[in-house]
Amino acid sequence: MRIMKTTMRAVIADDYGPPERLTVGELPIPRPDRGQIQVRVRATALNPGELRLLGGELREMAPLSFPHVIGGDFAGTVTEVGAGVTRFRVGDEVFGLGLPRHLRGLAAQVASPPSLTTGTLAEYAVFEADTPGLTIRPPGLSVEHAAALPTVGLTALPLIRALEHRRGDVVLVIGATGGVGGVLVPMLAAAGVHVIATASAGDGEYVRGLGARETVDHRAGDTADDVARRYPKGVDAVVNLALPGDDLADLARLIRPAGRLLNIVFPVHDPLSFTGSDLIVETLFTAAVPGDLDVLAEQALDGMLPNPIGRRYLLAEGARACVDLLRQHTRGKLVVVCDDEA
Structure with a gap:
């Protein structure tokens, strides 16, 4: 050619x-x-x-x-x-x-x-x-x-692997309306995870269409307080796709002991903010592992990943x-x- x-x-x-x-x-x-x-x-x-x-x-x-x-x-x-x-x-x-x-x-x-x-x-x-x-x-x-x-899918897959989730786990996804959320939420839903997604009132239907079971309107009040009222014993994990690192400490109080706080946002959090907490706190970035793009294509063709x-x-x-x-x-x-x- x-x-x-x-x-x-x-x-x-x-x-x-x-x-x-x-x-x-x-x-x-x-x-x-x-x-x-x-x-x-x-x-x-x-x-x-x-x-x-x-x-x-x-x-x-x-x-x-x-x-x-x-x-x-x-x-x-x-x-x-x-x-x-x-x-x-x-x-x-x-x-x-x-x-x-x-x-x-x-x-x-x-x-x-x-x-x-x-x-x-x-x-x-x-x-x-x-x-x-x-x-x-x-x-x-x-x-x-x-x-x-590519970028959103190759960011979502490392998060999925790091979560080590089980069917029925409750996971809060911060920033679910963005590109990564559009891949991560369907993946979690397909695995039987109960997803709570932050979204404005106008985006609630969209993230529920992705597979979220609940939504939190982050513009209407304090997200951490809202989730804490719904789940006084805590959630299994929080995945942050949107907030700067300094805002993550307040979310940590929502997570059950030995739970996970995963982040993809730069600049990253201060590790000292979580000293002494019984949590796994990790920042992950986009990573292309051999075969992962083919996995994403297969999931898209199967309808698991909506356009x-x-x-x-x-x-x-x-x-x-x-x-x-x-x-x-x-x-x-x-x-x-x-x-x-x-």
């Missing part, structure tokens, strides 16, 4: 700053080196962490280079393979995730070998071929659904999608369609 043109459309950052400074412009189409593949991106899903990197919060630990193309989750078609690549062929339908190439150290914590990309909010992107962060998209799984699964897409945008609207993600209340995943075939 030969590419005749030499430039592509992409959502571009020229420097650190807020998402309002992003633009849709033209850049050279990236070409694969040895061990890499080029993909015609058909859809990509946005994640808040990518935009926080752009805001400069982690500039010293994870510096960016510019121009920078946003995006890591994707689904698309392999259009070129570099030397030495045997895992994929031109024409393969693939999906997965990647981190910016200059964040190789951080990417190594997500997948081994690291999953790297030139940026997926673009018509074309290049990825490392030999990584568990990429896999074949099975027939029947739509492009958009596949693009929405998590909250809003769709065209690539020409990609900069606005980034602004909406950070500035508006969103439900589920925001997906950008990068061509007319998706």
Whole structure:
């Protein structure tokens, strides 16, 4: 599949700053080196962490280079393979995730070998071929659904494993209306866990549709007090998908002895806040284990994981999608369609 043109459309950052400074412009189409593949991106899903990197919060630990193309989750078609690549062929339908190439150290914590990309909010992107962060998209799984699964699904699976839950356990999920919640809550519900989900009054029906048995309106009062009234003997675990680390200590009082408090939010909590407590407190991050993307695809095809897409945008609207993600209340995943075939 030969590419005749030499430039592509992409959502571009020229420097650190807020998402309002992003633009849709033209850049050279990236070409694969040895061990890499080029993909015609058909859809990509946005994640808040990518935009926080752009805001400069982690500039010293994870510096960016510019121009920078946003995006890591994707689904698309392999259009070129570099030397030495045997895992994929031109024409393969693939999906997965990647981190910016200059964040190789951080990417190594997500997948081994690291999953790297030139940026997926673009018509074309290049990825490392030999990584568990990429896999074949099975027939029947739509492009958009596949693009929405990688980061949230590969965050939910480590949480599921760390919970070591049993059928009938009561688990409070903080921030259930976001992308990770859209995968985690159905997984827990399918395992027979009694999920209490925080959600505003307008989102209650949505999270119950995901499988939550109860909801707590975090805008109407104190979440910890509300749950404590319902469960005076405590819950088995709390999973935090939204609150900053400093707010977790109050939630710890809800958990039964030897229960678990799991967190995915950065910056993380102060360990001294839980000194002496009979709890397992752990922060987990996205991790691509071989085979996990295939598990997520199978669960989506089986109907266990509903389509998590909250809003769709065209690539020409990609900069606005980034602004909406950070500035508006969103439900589920925001997906950008990068061509007319998706």
